[in-house]
Amino acid sequence: MSATQQTTAVPMVRWPQMGEARVPFQIYTDKEIYQLEQERVFRGEAWHFVALELELPNPGDYKTNHIGDTPVIVARDPQGVVKVFVNRCAHRGSMLCIDNRGNKKDFTCIYHNWVYDFDGKLQSVAFKRGVRGQGGLPEDFDMAKHGLRKLRVETINGLVFASFSETVAPLRDWLGPRMTAHIERIFNRPVKIIGAYVQYLHNNWKLYVENVKDAYHASLLHTFFTTFGLNRLTMDGALELSDSGGHHISWSKMASDEAKGSEYQGDSLRAMNKDFDLSDYGLLKVWPEYEDGVTNAIQGIFPTFIVQQVQNALAVRLVVPKGVDETELQWILFGYEDDTPEQQRMRLMQSNLVGPAGLVSMEDGAVGNFVQRSIQQDGDREAVLEMGGRTVESQKSRVSEASVRGFWKAYRGLMSL
Numbered sequence: 114m115s116a117t118q119q120t121t122a123v124p125m126v127r128w129p130q131m132g133e134a135r136v137p138f139q140i141y142t143d144k145e146i147y148q149l150e151q152e153r154v155f156r157g158e159a160w161h162f163v164a165l166e167l168e169l170p171n172p173g174d175y176k177t178n179h180i181g182d183t184p185v186i187v188a189r190d191p192q193g194v195v196k197v198f199v200n201r202c203a204h205r206g207s208m209l210c211i212d213n214r215g216n217k218k219d220f221t222c223i224y225h226n227w228v229y230d231f232d233g234k235l236q237s238v239a240f241k242r243g244v245r246g247q248g249g250l251p252e253d254f255d256m257a258k259h260g261l262r263k264l265r266v267e268t269i270n271g272l273v274f275a276s277f278s279e280t281v282a283p284l285r286d287w288l289g290p291r292m293t294a295h296i297e298r299i300f301n302r303p304v305k306i307i308g309a310y311v312q313y314l315h316n317n318w319k320l321y322v323e324n325v326k327d328a329y330h331a332s333l334l335h336t337f338f339t340t341f342g343l344n345r346l347t348m349d350g351a352l353e354l355s356d357s358g359g360h361h362i363s364w365s366k367m368a369s370d371e372a373k374g375s376e377y378q379g380d381s382l383r384a385m386n387k388d389f390d391l392s393d394y395g396l397l398k399v400w401p402e403y404e405d406g407v408t409n410a411i412q413g414i415f416p417t418f419i420v421q422q423v424q425n426a427l428a429v430r431l432v433v434p435k436g437v438d439e440t441e442l443q444w445i446l447f448g449y450e451d452d453t454p455e456q457q458r459m460r461l462m463q464s465n466l467v468g469p470a471g472l473v474s475m476e477d478g479a480v481g482n483f484v485q486r487s488i489q490q491d492g493d494r495e496a497v498l499e500m501g502g503r504t505v506e507s508q509k510s511r512v513s514e515a516s517v518r519g520f521w522k523a524y525r526g527l528m529s530l
């Protein structure tokens with residue numbers, strides 16, 4: 114492909130012949146690819162997490178969010194049904210809801226006061242008939258044709274998903290039985306939000322998604338995980354992929370690491386630091402969260418949603434692209450309604466492991482930018498993804514990049530790359 118062809122309106126990435134075992138660096142830096150993702154991934158054949166139902170307890174409650182870089186309103190209508198609209202007035206395009214959340218009787222645009230109901234229907238137009246017989250809208254202006262853009266909405270155990278697509282399979286079918294079962298495992302009873310924050314990542318959104326799907330890095334990059342034995346590749350665990358490859362679960366059981374993994378005893382692992390200690394081991398006090406004995410489980414739902422169990426620190430995360438090399442990462446930490454005050458305190462304590470300054474997650478916020486900074490040039494060079502082979506399939510070993518390859522398989526399918 115010539116340089117001139119690369120600057121034409123239709124973005125072209127020549128995917129390497131080795132398929133998902135290689136990723137061209139251009140995919141993280143190209144503005145045209147970013148635009149095509151908005152159309153084919155975020156507005157295409159996929160479901161996108163937008164809210165927890167419990168964020169909207171009452172009729173009229175709403176929150177704003179994004180699907181890709183399209184702003185949306187998630188609202189509970191007077192009948193209690195959750196609706197999702199593009200957050201854009203049908204008149205001249207102003208954002209309708211400016212605040213992050215609130216409660217409304219209707220949606221009134223601040224610019225010229227056009228008013229919409231909870232079905233997105235245009236209810237009234239200021240000065241519709243003009244003033245003193247002058248001005249106003251033409252007689253044949255059809256209010257029914259100027260509503261808000263409404264999205265498909267489905268919920269699963271209190272998680273609200275929306276889609277621009279009329280043809281994508283119903284949510285549970287799209288997730289598949291294994292992914293559905295894992296969501297039902299975590300959201301098995303009423304949950305309670307115990308914290309929320311947003312962090313900014315100075316890298317392309319896909320670099321963070323890859324990081325989440327990459328079980329290989331966890332005990333190598335994260336000194337805390339390895340040093341204090343929270344997550345090692347010697348533990349019993351697995352990497353499970355959906356048929357599409359796009360969704361995954363990486364899980365492990367801390368109790369199964371009795372041998373303390375001889376692979377971790379040498380001095381060559383940077384993350385294993387015998388000089389580090391804790392003055393208070395309260396942070397590592399955990400209790401068995403679920404009957405299956407799994408202590409760490411990260412679930413990635415294509416393209417940008419994550420369900421996290423790190424010991425008793427539970428959270429959902431949403432990755433929101435903010436341009437080709439800027440990303441917002443939303444976190445909602447939760448426990449259960451029936452937690453004791455002590456359990457809630459311990460969850461909050463353990464949540465110091467995650468988040469922008471988390472003892473573990475801190476490095477994830479930095480490493481994407483290390484990649485972004487070094488790949489600005491040489492877009493035709495490639496990342497190598499051969500840990501655990503070159504295929505996209507579930508594996509017993511987490512010394513594998515199979516779930517990262519799975520993401521690229523689903524991504525390439527939607528992007529037609």
Ligand code: FES
Nearest residue numbers: 202204205222225
């Ligand atoms: S842009 Fe909303 S009323 Fe004009």
Ligand SMILES: [Fe+2]
Nearest residue numbers: 324331335477
């Ligand atoms: Fe990580």
